[in-house]
Amino acid sequence: MQNFVTARAPGKINVALAVGDLADDGYHPLATVFLALNLTEDVTAHRAEGLSLEYAPGPIDTSDLATDESNLAIRAARLLADTTGHPADAALTITKRVPIAGGMGGGSADAAAALVACDALWGTNLTREDLVALAAKLGADVPFAVAGGVALGTGRGDVLSPVLTEGTFEWVLRLSDEGMSTPLTFRALDEHRAKHGAALGPVVDPEIEARVLHALRAGDPVALADALSNDLQAPALQLRPDLAEALEFGETHGALAGIVSGSGPTLGFLAADAAGADALAATFRREGHRVVRASGPVPGARVIEAA
Structure with missing residues (x-):
C-alpha cells in the first residue's frame, strides 16, 4: 500500500485551432492539434482521511487559487472516487509550473495528474x-493532459486521435x-462572422489542414511554422492590440513564426532549434517581457514517484 503517489501532467499549446460556427447547444465545434509541453504540473496524493488540497511553494503565484470543491483537481479526485466506489480520501499537493489563465491547460493538467495519482494511491x-x-467529464482539455504527445482534438476538443510526430519542437x-476572457474572444469571432457572413460562408465542420500533420510527422519546424493557424487569433488581437506588437517583435527577432495560444493571452513562438529559442527568450527578457522556454512533445499524465 502506497503512502503517497506523485503524478506529472503536461501543459499544452494548440499549433492549429479551427472553430466552427456557434451550435444550438451553445458550444462551438472545434478541430485542434494539441502539442504537450515540458512545462508540467505535479500532483502528490497522500493517504489521508477526507479530501483536501494545498499548493506547494513554486515558480507560480497560487495565492488566489481556490482549494475547495470548485478546484478541478479536487473534482477529478472526487469523480474517480464516485466512479470506482473508493472513499475520497487523499490530501493533494500541487506544484504549478504552467502559467495561470494563459490558455496552456494548467488546470486541466492538475486534473489529469490528480486522476492518475489517486488511481495509483487507491489501487x-x-x-x-x-x-x-473520466477526464472528458471534467473539461475539454483534460483528456489531452492524460494522453499527452500530439493529438488531433475534435468535438469540443475532447475527442482525441494520436498524431505521429518526429523529433522535438x-x-x-x-x-x-x-488575462483574457475566452467567452469574449469567441463572441468577437461570432460577431465578425455575422458581419461578414455573406463573404465567409458557414463553418459547419472545422478541419485541420493536412500540411500541419505533415510538418509534425516530418519533424520539420520550418514547415510547422508556416502551417500554424488559429481562428481565434484575429479576434484576440482585435481585443488586445498589445499582443499584435509582441507577436511582431518575436517574428522579427528570430522566431520562425508566432501564434496566439488558444484564446490568448499567451503567445507561442516556434524556433528552428534550441539555441534559436534560447536566444529569442533572452531578447524578449532584455526588452522587459516575461517569457518561458518550453519544448515538446512530452508524455501525458504519469506517475513519477511513489512510496
Whole structure:
C-alpha cells in the first residue's frame, strides 16, 4: 500500500485551432492539434482521511487559487472516487509550473495528474482509456493532459486521435500579466462572422489542414511554422492590440513564426532549434517581457514517484 503517489501532467499549446460556427447547444465545434509541453504540473496524493488540497511553494503565484470543491483537481479526485466506489480520501499537493489563465491547460493538467495519482494511491487500477473517459467529464482539455504527445482534438476538443510526430519542437512562450476572457474572444469571432457572413460562408465542420500533420510527422519546424493557424487569433488581437506588437517583435527577432495560444493571452513562438529559442527568450527578457522556454512533445499524465 502506497503512502503517497506523485503524478506529472503536461501543459499544452494548440499549433492549429479551427472553430466552427456557434451550435444550438451553445458550444462551438472545434478541430485542434494539441502539442504537450515540458512545462508540467505535479500532483502528490497522500493517504489521508477526507479530501483536501494545498499548493506547494513554486515558480507560480497560487495565492488566489481556490482549494475547495470548485478546484478541478479536487473534482477529478472526487469523480474517480464516485466512479470506482473508493472513499475520497487523499490530501493533494500541487506544484504549478504552467502559467495561470494563459490558455496552456494548467488546470486541466492538475486534473489529469490528480486522476492518475489517486488511481495509483487507491489501487483502483483504471485503464488509460478509462482515465481519458473520466477526464472528458471534467473539461475539454483534460483528456489531452492524460494522453499527452500530439493529438488531433475534435468535438469540443475532447475527442482525441494520436498524431505521429518526429523529433522535438522548441518554443518560447511570451506571457501576459493581464488575462483574457475566452467567452469574449469567441463572441468577437461570432460577431465578425455575422458581419461578414455573406463573404465567409458557414463553418459547419472545422478541419485541420493536412500540411500541419505533415510538418509534425516530418519533424520539420520550418514547415510547422508556416502551417500554424488559429481562428481565434484575429479576434484576440482585435481585443488586445498589445499582443499584435509582441507577436511582431518575436517574428522579427528570430522566431520562425508566432501564434496566439488558444484564446490568448499567451503567445507561442516556434524556433528552428534550441539555441534559436534560447536566444529569442533572452531578447524578449532584455526588452522587459516575461517569457518561458518550453519544448515538446512530452508524455501525458504519469506517475513519477511513489512510496
